[in-house]
Amino acid sequence: MPQTTILKIEAHRLFCELGAQAGLAVTDYRCGAEWIKDDRNRLHIVQRYDNSGAPSVVLKFAQRPVDKEAFGRILDAHHGAQAALSGSELNTVPQILAEDRCAQAYLMQYIAGDTFLELCRNQSNHTPLLRKAGAWLAAFHGGTFQQKRPFQPRFMVRHMGKLAGQMRVGERRISGQGQFITYADRIGEFAGTAEGHIGTIAAKHGDLNAHNILISDHATAGFDFLGTDNAPVAYDIARFLQSYTQLVGDMDDLKTGHAVPQRAWDAFFSGYDLVGADDPTVIFLSKVQILTDWNRMQDKTTLKSLLRLERLKEIARQAFT
Ligand SMILES: Nc1ncnc2c1ncn2[C@@H]1O[C@H](COP(=O)(O)OP(=O)(O)OP(=O)(O)O)[C@@H](O)[C@H]1O
Ligand SMILES: [Mg+2]
Known part of the structure; x- marks a missing residue:
């Protein structure tokens, strides 16, 4: 099976796991868009999941490189930035809804815009x-x-x-x-x-x-x-x-x-x-x-x-x- 197919299957599994943790009705969501980064060092997938009755969410899964400590620091930085900007409606950071540091994945709020x-x-x-x-x-x-x-x-x-x-x-x-x-x-x-x-x-x-x-x-x-x-x-x-x-x-x-x-x-x-x-x-x-x-x-x-x-x-x- 091509590695991007495996990546997508794993990403969907992680969406179900993290979505359930965040209290979402995961079966009501469909993947509406995705970005894959596949180069020598990195294999990342970002997917937007849509549900007509609820706000969209975004899953990010970094399959490669495997470096749980570095991934943990990325999440810590994201949380730190979100806390620092929590008082502003104009300048924001997407809210993290659930995370799995071992699997190198997190689910966050979807931000509309370009x-x-x-x-x-x-x-x-x-x-x-x-x-x-x-x-x-x-x-x-x-x-x-x-x-x-x-x-x-x-x-x-x-x-x-x-x-x-x-x-x-x-x-x-x-x-x-x-x-x-x-x-x-x-x-x-x-x-x-x-x-x-x-x-x-x-x-x-x-x-x-x-x-x-x-x-x-x-x-x-x-x-x-x-x-x-x-x-x-x-x-x-x-x-x-x-x-x-x-x-x-x-x-x-x-x-x-x-x-x-x-x-x-x-x-x-x-x-x-x-x-x-x-x-x-x-x-x-x-x-x-x-x-x-x-x-x-x-x-x-x-x-x-x-x-x-x-x-x-x-x-x-x-x-x-
Ligand atoms: N929370 C979000 N809401 C809306 N769109 C998002 C969100 N997170 C990511 N995206 C979209 O997904 C794209 C890829 O996300 P991200 O930058 O996290 O991945 P990446 O693999 O690190 O890409 P790159 O190395 O090119 O920056 C973004 O450019 C953006 O268009
Ligand atoms: Mg990026």
């Missing part, structure tokens, strides 16, 4: 969307604020130096690595006033890409948290804005020395109010994020991934000039 990415692809004015995403992230960081701490760029500078070193000796190979090494060697030059800047530390979403935010007319929801780390808020901001830029950013508005188009940057910071648009840690980490994404770009086979790499190289050319 992903930030789908909305950006379907409308030319991204300003209101970026503002809403910024507001959601500010609510999440504000609700999980830990402390203020001086920022130390040297960890990322060292990390990039290490990657470049591995590439030089042939231990690691990526597409366009000659160019990557040039930029990685120079990343320290861009730390500027980020060094020692008193930054804001809060919970880190860890994987805030353009498709992990759902927006409707009434609310914005974030999901798919990666773990329970606390970190400078600039990491999530840089990750989100880089994902946006690489996928749908206006390249004509990307100025020399910048990692993100100016209008998009300003729109995001019209919603994000914990640190300003001139924050040196965000400016520095936005450049670091380009290299992080470049280093992780493994798939060199599909046209989509080749086009994404070309866009990334163009962004890097602007950012590191």
Whole structure:
């Protein structure tokens, strides 16, 4: 039997188990939509279950990799974020209805709306969307604020130096690595006033890409948290804005020395109010994020991934000039 068929059968079994735990009449629900992530490292399924007489729910089941501790941290982060945002109707996190940490599955509330990415692809004015995403992230960081701490760029500078070193000796190979090494060697030059800047530390979403935010007319929801780390808020901001830029950013508005188009940057910071648009840690980490994404770009086979790499190289050319 194909592995995705087995995955679907197991997902349905987990839906019945978790749905019963949550007090749902599981036999009245039908699977209405599903997303499968099947790559070298991961086999995940997300399914929406609908019932004409009750709200829809979403099952998420991560069959691979098997790492119960990491999965537990994902759930802890999700619960933490939900608690932090529980007072807001505008900025939310889907409520978890039941979970099975051993099976690596959970059932949550379905959020109506479209992903930030789908909305950006379907409308030319991204300003209101970026503002809403910024507001959601500010609510999440504000609700999980830990402390203020001086920022130390040297960890990322060292990390990039290490990657470049591995590439030089042939231990690691990526597409366009000659160019990557040039930029990685120079990343320290861009730390500027980020060094020692008193930054804001809060919970880190860890994987805030353009498709992990759902927006409707009434609310914005974030999901798919990666773990329970606390970190400078600039990491999530840089990750989100880089994902946006690489996928749908206006390249004509990307100025020399910048990692993100100016209008998009300003729109995001019209919603994000914990640190300003001139924050040196965000400016520095936005450049670091380009290299992080470049280093992780493994798939060199599909046209989509080749086009994404070309866009990334163009962004890097602007950012590191
Ligand atoms: N609670 C929810 N309500 C509505 N839609 C959801 C919900 N959770 C997930 N989705 C939808 O399912 C898709 C995949 O979910 P999720 O991001 O959790 O899976 P994933 O396997 O981690 O995907 P990726 O790695 O691409 O982010 C989302 O992009 C979203 O469209
Ligand atoms: Mg996701």
